[in-house]
Amino acid sequence: MSAPTYIYKLVSFSSPVPDPLPEKLPLSELDVASGFIHMSTPLQVPRTLKRFFAEDPRIYILRVKYSTVEKNIKWEDSKGEVPGEVGAEGMFAHIYNRGLGTTEIESVAIWERNRDWDEPLKKAESWLVY
Template identity: 80%
Template sequence: MSRPTYIYKLVSHSTPVPEPIPETLPLSELDVQSGFIHMSTALQVSRTLKRFFAEEPRVYVLRVDYSVVEKDIKWEDSKGEAPGEVGGDGMFAHIYNRGLGAAEIESVVVWERNGGNWDEALKGAESWLVY
């Protein structure tokens, strides 16, 4: 598969993204435990959102220019245990040895969960979610 233009970080409503975005955002508990920052491609955002943020009332979605962080990415399964090809099926972009902040984040949106699911937010974001 081709290399993505953007990759995305979903952030819980309980840790709002400050404005302006600082030089480095704090890591999520999962990212600290894993030793890398979990990212999703535009094609993976829906599954990530529905699996890990199903009960959240809102999420922050950070769009990161892939070319800016590419040298620090390993494509691996979700647990970081099996390497794979760029954008491969079941492979996720994991950022190692660096944080994310103003220099890497191209834009941020806030999505609200309406009617008990994320479908409306995802439909409204189709043009923003770019592989």
């Protein structure tokens, strides 16, 4: 599979993304514990959202231009234990040895959950670009 144009970072409502964006955002507890920044392709966003953010009333989604972080990415399973091919099923983009901030983040969306995440996902289809 070809490399994506964008990859996405989902951020819980409990860690609001500052506006304006800082030069570097703080890492989440999960990212610090894992040793890398967890990212999703647009095809993975719905599953990531429903699995890890199902009860959040809102989330922040950071759209990152892949080419700005490509040299720091390893494609691996969700735990970072098994390497894989770019964009392969079950493989996630993990960013090592760098943070995210104004240089990498192309745009930020704030999604509000209704009963579930289906409506916000439908509205964002044109924004979730592979």
